Amino acid sequence: MPRFLLLIILFVVFHFWQQPAWAQSPYAGLPMTHHFSSETYQGGIQNWQMAQDSLGILYIANNFGLLQYDGTNWRLHIVPNGTKVRSLALGDEGKIYLGCQGDFGYFSPNAQGHLVFTSLADDLPPEHRNFDETWRVYVEDNKVYFCTFQTLFIYEEGEFTIINPDYSLEPAFMVNGTLYVRADDHGLCRVVDQQLELVPQGEFFRNYSVSGVLSLPGNDLLVAAQGSGLFNQETGVFQPWSDAMQEFLNTAIINCMIRLRDGRIALGTQTQGVLILSPQGELLLHLTKDRGLENRTVLSLYQDHLENLWIGMNNGLSYVELGSPFSVIDEKMGLPGTGYAALLHQEKLYLGTNNGLFVGNPAPLSGLQYELVPGTRGQAYHISVQDEELLLGHHQGGYRIANGIAEQISEVSGGWVFQQMPTAANTMIGGTYSGLVR
Structure with a gap:
């Protein structure tokens, strides 16, 4: 089933569904x-x-x-x-x-x-x-x-x-x-x-x-x-x-x-x-x-x-x-493309689309405006926090996001998902186009 951009908001509402729109969550669209x-x-x-x-x-x-x-x-x-x-x-x-x-x-x-x-x-x-x-x-x-x-x-x-x-x-x-x-x-x-x-x-x-x-x-x-x-x-x-x-x-x-x-x-x-x-x-x-x-x-x-x-x-x-x-949340707020991932991290909302990873930043008179995280242009599939680090699964591979910048940590194409191994604190498993990698 295709996931359209409108569905991104369902992830956000999961966190705030008990609040009506008038509560004006800072992350609302x-x-x-x-x-x-x-x-x-x-x-x-x-x-x-x-x-x-x-x-x-x-x-x-x-x-x-x-x-x-x-x-x-x-x-x-x-x-x-x-x-x-x-x-x-x-x-x-x-x-x-x-x-x-x-x-x-x-x-x-x-x-x-x-x-x-x-x-x-x-x-x-x-x-x-x-x-x-x-x-x-x-x-x-x-x-x-x-x-x-x-x-x-x-x-x-x-x-x-x-x-x-x-x-x-x-x-x-x-x-x-x-x-x-x-x-x-x-x-x-x-x-x-x-x-x-x-x-x-x-x-x-x-x-x-x-x-x-x-x-x-x-x-x-x-x-x-x-x-x-x-x-x-x-x-x-x-x-x-x-x-x-x-x-x-x-x-x-x-x-x-x-x-x-x-x-x-x-x-x-x-x-x-x-x-x-x-x-x-x-x-x-x-x-x-x-x-x-x-x-x-x-x-x-x-x-x-x-x-x-x-x-x-x-x-x-x-x-x-x-x-x-x-x-x-769509192009009217600076977010283009089809939605695939959403994460609220350190009071910032990150949204992944087929155009890249975007983060909401305050803008005068218009609330949040979404801007591309440098280095993430293209298909973004997954974003999560693992061992206190923000990780992005991307068509080009895996990335670590720190200080608003993407650093590539894996060149294996197609980062679908990341999961830390419960029996190995320093080992991460990633799902990719070609299978599991660590």
């Missing part, structure tokens, strides 16, 4: 990623806000309408005026609230179980009916918040409360039951008693565009500023959250931010794909176009009930198996 093109789901290329119901059905705001995915089949529900759907949230009685271009309302099932759209914007007073995009929808405490660039519409029991400031608004964020929104020329605000008020020190964001708001332990705010990185309010004053990441985040341009269920923070960026940070701001995982994703521009993020991270991209949709104990 990249999580498994699945991509859906617009041709697959028969919708628009861009995907925005997402939500999953209690039955596991995923709903996605899409340029062509509302996408529905049951794990096997895709369905597209088109809003009657054919507008783009930018946002959504799930409500009671099967209602799916939508934010669209110049409209908002909800889909709900009719007597036959088919989803039918009802516009709520048509119930607005005429002076408020003309608006542009509804970029966010939230359901909180029996209220539905429809958030546009000009106005916040709060819908409760068939009535609207309208917050209509004389300045423009950015997309809003719901944090622990409070709606936060950046207001032009003012800064970061929140809704209190159906009115907008500046948060303490919120004027800090007067000249920043805010692309995400979360709460940190202790209820301190973490704010993503598009093109300017992350800021927190730990001491009452907003300041850069992670000095080590700030410069990189400035150029990556954060488009969206969510908290994962295990406390980690996921960032979707304009130029650098997805970043997973620890609650302390340490980079744990970086996924981009050459590391598992089909596109480096991320528009939205959502974590489903199975811990998968769904990624709405500028062209298509993907999900990453963050909850899986399996990960993949």
